[in-house]
Amino acid sequence: MSTENPRGGERTAVPLHGLLPTVDAPAPERADAARNRRRILDAAARIIAEEGPRAVTMNQVAHASGIGVGTVYRRFGDVSQLLWALLDDRERRFQEAYMSGPPPLGPGAPPAERLDAFLDALVDRVGEQRELLLAAHSAAPGTRYHSGAYRVMHTHVALLIGRLRPGSDSTLLAHLLLAPFSPDVMHHLTVEQELAPARLKAGVRELLALRA
Incomplete structure (x- = not known):
């Protein structure tokens, strides 16, 4: 990819991943961990679509995703981090x-x-x-x-x-x-x-x- 110098210099060939930080780029995951993450985010998205974002709770997401609430907390910490992760995903x-x-x-x-x-x-x-x-x-x-x-x-x-x-x-x-x-x-x-x-x-x- 060719891109610009922020100070207005010549265009140079820079790999995209070397120029901009990636959105929500976690460390490589095991396949089961990646599936759980996807299920949690999809469950949160369904709740938001049906009831609005203020209805999201960690317990509700755990129930909707079929994943233990402890896993949901360990993965995302709290509701705010879960919402930001969903935004980064989108x-x-x-x-x-x-x-x-x-x-x-x-x-x-x-x-x-x-x-x-x-x-x-x-x-x-x-x-x-x-x-x-x-x-x-x-x-x-x-x-x-x-x-x-x-x-x-x-x-x-x-x-x-x-x-x-x-x-x-x-x-x-x-x-x-x-x-x-x-x-x-x-x-x-x-x-x-x-x-x-x-x-x-x-x-x-x-x-x-x-x-x-």
Whole structure:
């Protein structure tokens, strides 16, 4: 894969796994452990689909998955970690789209177009996952910034900013650009303020002063 230097240097051939952290990439597992993990996540997803994310408990997931509650706790620790693991699991599809999908979201478009496409897609993704994101964030607010999903997004945005503004503090700017997508902020804007996705996308673009 060819990619950019965050500071705007030449494109170089870098393996994808060497550039960006992978989403929810645990150590290699035994086949039975991997099956149990999949059963637990699938059970949590079913509960969320039927009753909403706030109905998820470790006991309920254990019962729905047919796996002992002690195993569920050992594997995921608590409900917040289980919810974030489920989000990371779903994030793989989004990650594939912006890392290797068609342009402008994927490689091949100018960095400004890719950044616009990424932020538009992120508005849609946060809207679709809003309740799950909010439940996970409420259970453990700081966990978002240590999740695989956030690390990947942050690195991707920092790379694009580095191409747009060589020499800028792209690492900091990426954090600031992603800050409005915090689940509580997006909940306030989309539910309490009833703002449509199109207005949110337009507002994010107005905030961008990267191409001036």
